[in-house]
Amino acid sequence: NVTSIIEHSTEILTTHASNKEMDIEFNAKEPHYVLANPIIETVFTNLISNAIKYSPEKSKVVVDVKEEEEFTEITVTDFGEGIKDEHKSTVFDRFKRVNKTGVRGSGLGLAIVKRTIELHKGDVGVRDNPEGQGSVFFVKLKRYLEEP
Numbered sequence: 001n002v003t004s005i006i007e008h009s010t011e012i013l014t015t016h017a018s019n020k021e022m023d024i025e026f027n028a029k030e031p032h033y034v035l036a037n038p039i040i041e042t043v044f045t046n047l048i049s050n051a052i053k054y055s056p057e058k059s060k061v062v063v064d065v066k067e068e069e070e071f072t073e074i075t076v077t078d079f080g081e082g083i084k085d086e087h088k089s090t091v092f093d094r095f096k097r098v099n100k101t102g103v104r105g106s107g108l109g110l111a112i113v114k115r116t117i118e119l120h121k122g123d124v125g126v127r128d129n130p131e132g133q134g135s136v137f138f139v140k141l142k143r144y145l146e147e148p
């Protein structure tokens, strides 16, 4: 149930968010079942903690879950500094850091996200936030479809 996994990773990041007076808005109300190892939680923890880290104080992070035919798409939207088009594919590389000044990090988070999603035969990527500044990271995982 990816809903409760995401709820758990947002709980873990509450202090991180409240230190910056940020809200994490999570819009899934019902369980969404996907085919995944419990290790998948690290994907959401990495994406949501990046969203907090690379955003200004008092902004927000929005997490949505949407079911498609075969996949469930989870999006993490922020209103932060955003990622330029030329960096959109390389941010998933090991040790890649775009803005080296300011916030600390090892540049491994997104590489772990990408590898974990690959092992699940899912999909991950980033696009611009259509509402203005910031990014939308999306993850697609195979839905768990019960036998009829």
Ligand code: ATP
Pocket: 046, 050, 051, 054, 078, 080, 081, 082, 083, 091, 096, 097, 098, 099, 104, 105, 106, 107, 108, 109, 110, 111, 135
């Ligand atoms: P680590 O996660 O290992 O502590 P990190 O956050 O620097 O370090 P990644 O999570 O792999 O590393 O992210 C790689 C780079 O992509 C970051 O250094 C940052 O420049 C950029 N980035 C990641 N997420 C965002 C985001 N939500 N908004 C803007 N830039 C981002």
Ligand code: MG
Pocket: 046, 049, 050, 105, 108, 109, 110
């Ligand atoms: Mg990170």
